[in-house]
Amino acid sequence: MMPEEILVNFTPCETRVAVIKNGILQKIDVERSRNASITGNIYLGVVVRVLPGMQAAFVDIGLERNAFLHAQDLVPSQQKIPGLQQSDPKADIASLLAEGQRILVKVVKNPMGRKGARLTSQISLPSCNLVYLPGTDGMRVAQSVQDPECRERLLQRLKEAVGNSSADGGFILRTAGVSASVDDMQSDIRFLTGMWDRMRRKASTSEPPALIHQDFPLSVRTVRDLAWENIEKVRVDSREMFEQMHQFLQEVKPGVLDRIEHYPDASPIFDLYGIEDEIQKALNRKVMLKSGGYLVIERTEAMTTVDINTGSFVGRRNLEETIFRTNLEAAAVLARQLRLRNLGGIIIVDFIDMAVAEHSAQVMRTLEHELSRDENKAQVNEMTALGLVEITRKRTRESLEEVLTEVCPSCDGRGSRKSRLTTCYEIFRETLRTARAVDAQEYLIVASQPVVDWLQGEEAAGLADLEAVIGRKITVRAKAGYDQEQYDVAAM
Ligand SMILES: [Zn+2]
Known part of the structure; x- marks a missing residue:
């Protein structure tokens, strides 16, 4: 690597x-x-609503929105904190939680948009080599270690480290900790159990909702x-x-x-x-490829679409070869862009149609290989006859765009706005409506400078026609700060 x-x-x-x-x-x-981010924070919360139909509960942890706890994330509470009740994982949520009950929870997902934070009642505390699961038992090795012999050796090492300590609770050896010695693990155990002791003391003396531990x-x-x-x-x-x-x-x-x-x-x-520069580029829709082609990455609320294009001129003779090379480069660049932009959920990639089956297969292999190095698991589905590939990538945090940008107020995120001509015609209709509703000597149109210029230039004849139709004088005035789509029509 x-x-x-x-x-x-x-x-x-x-x-x-x-x-x-x-x-x-x-x-x-x-x-x-x-x-x-509040992910990883631990709170003493209060159950405010139990939803048996959804097998979930809302918990007040002191944030603007109540946080969400699903039954599957509600583990037996053996946390040994005075005042906290025990629960059984197989039972119905309504029998596990009651409104007003105190519960120690960890945030697993930040609040996003209108959604509150997502919680688990399984407290897990990571350090470099280990994750500590107080209140559970058992030792495990991270699933990413696949070789059975290696797993067994690591498990023995972990057991030795835990055995030498007075810690109770479960431990997981992290992927990052596979080369840790018994001594290294013991440092982690001391650190983690010390942290848990402090948290337990704080939880037993706090009034909910309270932040018990900040990551x-x-x-x-x-x-x-x-x-x-x-x-x-x-x-x-x-x-x-x-x-x-x-x-x-x-x-x-x-x-x-x-x-x-x-x-x-x-x-x-x-x-x-x-x-x-790279950060700037990661906010653009268009990503240029060395081969002359480019990607267009577009995000909608439901999914991300990626369109792959060849450069402007492609000779007929080498067309298939150019398309193949462009798709191949695009597959590698796309994997990096998904990481960089932190895009999750459904991603639809529109590769350029390839005539040679082996070419398609190789593009897919490249895409899968590049995505396999991703720490956010991505699943790639087969290419359809139209050259579309659907990727689902685990969504863990907000995208780079969500973190760094805000919706453009001029176009409300559409990326385009009404033309000056469209606004002029809207103004004409509004003036007619006003004239029919309110009889006045004069009508005043207030609009942005570009629209006023248009009304008095290109559309001067239209404005004169309108005056003739309503039989009244129309005055036009520019207003600074008005957006191109913004205007007022008043009877004077
Ligand atoms: Zn805009």
């Missing part, structure tokens, strides 16, 4: 983390203090969750943040300390590898 480099950029209200592989930006994470800031989460064996260097442009990361790693993963580094240069860290 190619070594990766991580760059962390800090400004007082925003932290950005870039993953670079091969000198190319692969992924970008942005966290703003105004709307920081680490993005900078520390980044070094906690990294698959370190692929990481060459982590560079941070803030001394303070560097200290935070250093302090955390010292406790649970001291072996990697020499790979984190404070970046002291005056030139912005994101100018390395042209990251700022």
